Amino acid sequence: MQTFLEEIRAAIEAETGIQSPKLETPRDLAMGDVAFPCFVLAKERKAAPPKIAADLEAALNARMERVTAKATGPYLNFTIERSSFAETVLSEIAEHGMCYGTSAEGNGQKIVIDFSSPNIAKPMSVGHLRSTVIGAAIQRLHDALGYETVGINHIGDWGSQFGKLVAAVNRYGDTVDLEGDPIPALLALYVRYHEEEEGDPALVEEAREAFRELESGVDGPVRQTWKKLTKLSLEEFGKIYTRLGVSFDLIRGEAFYEPHLDETVDRVVASGVTEESEGALVVDLSSFGKIPPCLLRKTDGTTLYATRDLAAVFHRWDEFQFTRALYVVGGDQRLHFRQLKHVLERMELDWEPRVEHVDFGMMRLPEGKMSTRKGRVVFLDDVLDAAAAEAAKVIAEKNPDLADQAAIAETVGVGAVVFNDLKRERVKDIDFRLEEVLSFEGDTGPYVQYTHARLASIERKAGDVDAAPDWSVLESAAGILGQMGRFPDVLRSAARNAEPSELTTFVLSLAREVNSWAAKERVLGQEPAVTAARLALVRGARQVIGNSLALLGVGAPAEM
RNA sequence: GCGCCCGUAGCUCAGCUGGAUAGAGCAUUCGCUUCCUAAGCGAGAGGUCGCAGGUUCGAAUCCUGCCGGGCGUACCA
Numbered sequence: 001m002q003t004f005l006e007e008i009r010a011a012i013e014a015e016t017g018i019q020s021p022k023l024e025t026p027r028d029l030a031m032g033d034v035a036f037p038c039f040v041l042a043k044e045r046k047a048a049p050p051k052i053a054a055d056l057e058a059a060l061n062a063r064m065e066r067v068t069a070k071a072t073g074p075y076l077n078f079t080i081e082r083s084s085f086a087e088t089v090l091s092e093i094a095e096h097g098m099c100y101g102t103s104a105e106g107n108g109q110k111i112v113i114d115f116s117s118p119n120i121a122k123p124m125s126v127g128h129l130r131s132t133v134i135g136a137a138i139q140r141l142h143d144a145l146g147y148e149t150v151g152i153n154h155i156g157d158w159g160s161q162f163g164k165l166v167a168a169v170n171r172y173g174d175t176v177d178l179e180g181d182p183i184p185a186l187l188a189l190y191v192r193y194h195e196e197e198e199g200d201p202a203l204v205e206e207a208r209e210a211f212r213e214l215e216s217g218v219d220g221p222v223r224q225t226w227k228k229l230t231k232l233s234l235e236e237f238g239k240i241y242t243r244l245g246v247s248f249d250l251i252r253g254e255a256f257y258e259p260h261l262d263e264t265v266d267r268v269v270a271s272g273v274t275e276e277s278e279g280a281l282v283v284d285l286s287s288f289g290k291i292p293p294c295l296l297r298k299t300d301g302t303t304l305y306a307t308r309d310l311a312a313v314f315h316r317w318d319e320f321q322f323t324r325a326l327y328v329v330g331g332d333q334r335l336h337f338r339q340l341k342h343v344l345e346r347m348e349l350d351w352e353p354r355v356e357h358v359d360f361g362m363m364r365l366p367e368g369k370m371s372t373r374k375g376r377v378v379f380l381d382d383v384l385d386a387a388a389a390e391a392a393k394v395i396a397e398k399n400p401d402l403a404d405q406a407a408i409a410e411t412v413g414v415g416a417v418v419f420n421d422l423k424r425e426r427v428k429d430i431d432f433r434l435e436e437v438l439s440f441e442g443d444t445g446p447y448v449q450y451t452h453a454r455l456a457s458i459e460r461k462a463g464d465v466d467a468a469p470d471w472s473v474l475e476s477a478a479g480i481l482g483q484m485g486r487f488p489d490v491l492r493s494a495a496r497n498a499e500p501s502e503l504t505t506f507v508l509s510l511a512r513e514v515n516s517w518a519a520k521e522r523v524l525g526q527e528p529a530v531t532a533a534r535l536a537l538v539r540g541a542r543q544v545i546g547n548s549l550a551l552l553g554v555g556a557p558a559e560m
Numbered sequence: 561g562c563g564c565c566c567g568u569a570g571c572u573c574a575g576c577u578g579g580a581u582a583g584a585g586c587a588u589u590c591g592c593u594u595c596c597u598a599a600g601c602g603a604g605a606g607g608u609c610g611c612a613g614g615u616u617c618g619a620a621u622c623c624u625g626c627c628g629g630g631c632g633u634a635c636c637a
Contacts (some may be wrong), residue, residue: 024576024579027580027581031580037579039579041616048616072578158637159637160636278634290633292633294634295635298634299634302635304636306637331566331631332630332632333637334563335563335631335633336632338564361630364630423572427565428568428573429564429631430572431572436586441599441600442584447599451600453599454596454600457597461596505573505574515600519600519601522596524596538596555622559597560599
């Protein structure tokens with residue numbers, strides 16, 4: 001693909017003197033594969049764009065071998081010679097296989113990605129799914145481009161609520177099945193304690209005392225209980241991560257940074273940007289607009305969320321000297337990250353721009369924002385189960401002879417949930433609707449998986465074909481070839497923007513074109529040269545769809 | 561109140577750093593299976609791109625104001 005674009009650019013450059021001219025994609029494929037709008041030349045040539053286009057046509061054609069230029073109104077549209085286009089794109093895909101689209105341009109630069117980050121003792125809701133799935137996709141995208149990535153799960157395992165939790169376990173621990181089904185048990189304890197402390201100040205004090213002991217670092221019974229809770233929770237989270245195919249390079253809770261809090265505060269103080277306000281230690285941010293100050297220490301001397309995040313970002317910088325540090329955290333924390341970055345700015349740390357809040361829209365229920373405490377949540381496990389069950393039902397109905405149905409139902413069901421979460425632009429809020437997640441038609445993960453399975457099926461049935469392909473029969477597949485040729489650019493852009501939806505949009509559109517083509521053109525049982533060419537297209541398309549799904553963290557079954 | 565984010569077809573969304581008649585999916589109407597998986601394909605209908613100004617040869621795209629929704633707004637995370 002690149003080779004054709006270079007040929008076109010070189011010709012335009014030689015004719016007009018424009019350095020690396022901006023090329024577009026025509027609205028309709030029938031017009032051409034690439035377009036050059038001539039408006040930019042209007043002033044300099046003192047002529048109307050349509051005239052310029054017409055004037056340039058012949059000269060450009062004389063300079064290009066495999067591309068034809070045609071003036072259409074103010075545009076010059078370029079059509080790449082079909083056969084060499086098909087051959088070039090498909091052989092490139094065949095050569096690189098699973099690596100098609102990847103590159104080494106990242107050159108080992110370090111990218112730190114903070115994602116998932118659930119809270120201990122709370123069940124993962126469909127809200128946590130967003131960070132997990134978006135973060136994992138962003139990590140894979142960067143991996144594919146040759147960056148060295150560090151995925152960090154910044155577990156919420158610290159804070160005053162853990163005092164409450166430990167106290168609750170001490171008081172009521174015997175009433176629930178902690179070992180067997182820890183998360184709901186812990187949640188029940190937490191909610192009960194929360195309710196009962198309203199009428200009993202002793203409980204409030206007990207919780208406070210427990211957290212004080214926890215923070216003191218004493219390895220006593222409180223810390224033992226906390227460690228046990230952490231371990232039980234992580235084991236539960238691990239089950240979901242396994243289902244989602246997600247893993248982390250580092251699992252570091254907030255507690256990990258606990259020993260670094262004093263030195264963090266010292267570091268900020270030493271830079272001279274702190275001040276005391278209403279008894280608290282703060283960094284004033286009013287020079288950046290109407291932003292409340294960032295609090296480092298409360299009146300009682302203890303630290304806050306912001307302090308711990310500062311400790312984390314310093315630690316990560318010292319350890320990795322990252323090119324980017326991406327925080328895949330919900331949009332409700334935009335202010336927090338703006339404050340964090342402004343503190344770094346005030347400290348005049350030149351790496352501040354490398355810290356990015358990769359924010360995403362809130363997952364909402366029809367009744368409003370999700371809230372664990374208010375019992376207004378949808379548990380991720382339940383959604384994954386429901387999706388897998390729905391997939392199993394569809395398989396039983398449409399493909400009853402399929403082997404290994406349970407495993408494929410899991411792949412399809414989980415794929416539907418993951419894809420659904422990645423398919424729109426990150427920043428958009430989502431109203432969670434189960435029936436939408438369980439829909440397998442149209443713009444969905446299973447639609448793409450199904451396309452992949454059908455292509456794989458054709459490949460299986462074709463076996464080996466050794467005839468020389470007649471590339472000219474792929475005339476009708478120009479749209480597919482064009483899309484596949486763009487794939488490396490899509491990866492690059494999706495990674496740069498930390499926007500997996502660019503990839504879902506791409507693969508949906510590719511799948512749609514492939515299905516449309518496959519409905520018209522038959523692969524098997526044609527002249528050998530025809531079958532060979534079409535089969536090459538099927539292989540290429542299956543490869544690109546498979547590569548896309550892999551990057552998104554969606555399984556690509558060969559049958560379903 | 562103030563700040564940030566979002567506002568494109570009945571619903572869910574694409575529309576790349578402004579460019580050629582605004583595109584998909586769902587739902588809806590109609591059609592397609594002696595042939596590679598109908599979780600599919602084709603066709604019809606459906607739009608004052610929230611509103612009003614501005615910049616520009618050209619604005620869904622950039623700027624300003626307003627309206628609607630979401631999130632947040634100093635000792636929770």
